[in-house]
Amino acid sequence: MSSPHIIVVPLPIAGHVNPLVQFSAKLVKNGMRVSFIVADYYYNRVMSAIAAEIQGEEDCHVGLQSQVKLHSIPDGLGPEDDKNDMPKLFLSTSASWPAMLEKIIQEINGSDREGKVTAMIADLHMGWALEVADKMGIKGSIFWPSSAAFLAVEFSIPNLIDQKVIDNDGVPIGRQTFQLSPSMIRMDTEHLPWNLNNDLVTRKKVFDFFFNIGRALKLTNWWLCNTSSELEPAALTLLPNLVPIGPLMTPYKKASRQHLSEEGLSCLNWLDQQPARSVIYVAFGSLTFVEYKQFQELALGLELTRKPYLWVVPSSVITSTKFSNIYPDGFNNSLRKIVGWAPQQMVLSHPTIACFVTHCGWNSIVEGLCNGVPLLCWPFVAEQFYAKTYVSDVWKIGLAFESCENGIVSGGEIKNKLEQLVSNEDMRERCSKLGEMTMKSIQGDGQSSNNISKFIQWLKE
Incomplete structure (x- = not known):
């Protein structure tokens, strides 16, 4: 039986790419092949990072690097656009990447050397990728690289509207603080996730983008998050379907420095x-x-x-x-x-x-x-x-x-x-x-470690 072949689709920003690089190293260690989608300007950086991560994983060897292949895609932004403008990235990748991703999967599946894609891991903000996977008969999962508390805000948009914290366009109804549950941290309407840009039209587009994320979640039962129950017990209680697999970290005290610039x-x-x-x-x-x-x-x-x-x-x-x-x-x-x-x-x-x-x-x-x-x-x-x-x-x-x-x-x-x-x-x-x-949660019998093992078993089914 051939090895499972996983296609990984991160949002092309460092804070979203890096955790999936680390997770990909764990998948490779467990006998998977990985095709990693990367914006073209990140190609060399991600290649070096994957080599370092695989070196850092215990019991891994250099030959396993051949089990990861990068596929670069233009980010859809113009030469005058800021590559770090997250609202623009949300909108440009969701518009330009689906067709290119489908083409890459078709090319992989048509190759005799790589083996067909058997599963997908997509960043939550690239959730449209699960629609591509569903269309092509590939099972999928969602990955969130940040805190469960932040994700809880996006999931609570309907409640925030009902409670008159925000209006139907995501605009705060006066500045105020709020709690998503009695045990959650207090949050400020000035710091809502879609307030990343002062342009009101762009804010509305990003708010609608977040509001519609739920469509992708309906396509999978695996919602992975780079957190742990030790760090965010209240947020994970609020989101019972979220599976903590963090912290995704390599034990760098043992890692080689040879791949460093x-x-x-x-x-x-x-x-x-x-x-x-x-x-x-x-x-x-x-x-x-x-x-x-x-x-x-x-x-x-x-x-x-x-x-x-x-x-x-x-x-x-x-x-x-x-x-x-x-x-x-x-x-x-x-x-x-x-x-x-x-x-x-x-x-x-x-x-x-x-x-x-x-x-x-x-x-x-x-x-x-x-x-x-x-x-x-x-x-x-x-x-x-x-x-x-x-x-x-x-x-x-x-x-x-x-x-x-x-x-x-x-x-x-x-x-x-x-x-x-x-x-x-x-x-x-x-x-x-x-x-x-x-x-300890990612070691031995820790909760995150066990969750990763269960997820890997699902990938192999």
């Missing part, structure tokens, strides 16, 4: 030279843009701590500013290292990391806590505010910044919060304990 390797080599628990790690993901004035205050605050820090500043931040130098005058701290990209899980597992200044993307939060690294929260949009509430109010494993009246977080506030966080041993201990509990 020169820049990534330089980060780890620099960390090797620092004292234990001394380094502040600062990274805001691939989508976050920090305004010039705020950027300068952040640089100032880091300098004021007089501690070593590793700061990820993507090249897009530098090229997007009209100023010739985005750093403050006199900014020359010899203790710092600034890079355009860092191998984040490897960085966070390094013993020299003292704390993590993060935008509160779900992957970053989970990677931080699973490595026992206290978090300093700086959310920018939507789900990041929910994650911040978890960190500072529910789990109590980190702090959050307070901004001035003009919305700027001052250099002094940054310095003070960093000093508070680094010196708080109780918070570090809570973070370490929660991380250990969460990691």
Whole structure:
């Protein structure tokens, strides 16, 4: 009998691609073939990431890389469009990808070498892909890479309309906070998932897109989520059909560095030279843009701590500013290292990391806590505010910044919060304990581990 052949369809944004890369490595380890759909501009990055993930998985060998094949598709955006504009990506991929995906599946099924596609795993925001799978007689499953709390908001749209929290177009009926259940975190209407763009027409299109996600869910009984019952018991109770399989993380303490880029390797080599628990790690993901004035205050605050820090500043931040130098005058701290990209899980597992200044993307939060690294929260949009509430109010494993009246977080506030966080041993201990509990869920007889085993068995049926 030939191996099951799984086609994986992520939303082409790093925070959605990376968890499915990690999950694909687990599938390969369990005897699957994987065809991974990727936007053309992500091809090389995903190829390297898959090689590193397979190397990191215990009992895997390099030959298993041949069991993963990437298929690149144009993202449907024009050359003038921002590749990180999520509303545009939602709309462009749902319009242009279905026909191309169907063609790829037909080509795979017509090949003697690859074996026919037997199942599909699609990102929830690529749920239309399950309609393609259903049309072609392929069983499918949905994968959600973020928190169950965020997903619960999308599933609760009809209730939010009935309770007059939002109108029929998703517009908040006045700013207010709400709870989806008595045990859930409080949420703010200003941070609803579809409020990703100031253009009201685009907001309405994205709201309708989320509202119609339910069609895809009716095509499968497998709703997978990169979370665990240790992290989100209330949200998982609210969504009983959601199957936790997280945290999807590779044990990078054992992983080889051989697949790293020169820049990534330089980060780890620099960390090797620092004292234990001394380094502040600062990274805001691939989508976050920090305004010039705020950027300068952040640089100032880091300098004021007089501690070593590793700061990820993507090249897009530098090229997007009209100023010739985005750093403050006199900014020359010899203790710092600034890079355009860092191998984040490897960085966070390094013993020299003292704390993590993060935008509160779900992957970053989970990677931080699973490595026992206290978090300093700086959310920018939507789900990041929910994650911040978890960190500072529910789990109590980190702090959050307070901004001035003009919305700027001052250099002094940054310095003070960093000093508070680094010196708080109780918070570090809570973070370490929660991380250990969460990691146990994907090991041995843990709930997430058992759920993955059941899902793999279903794939093989």
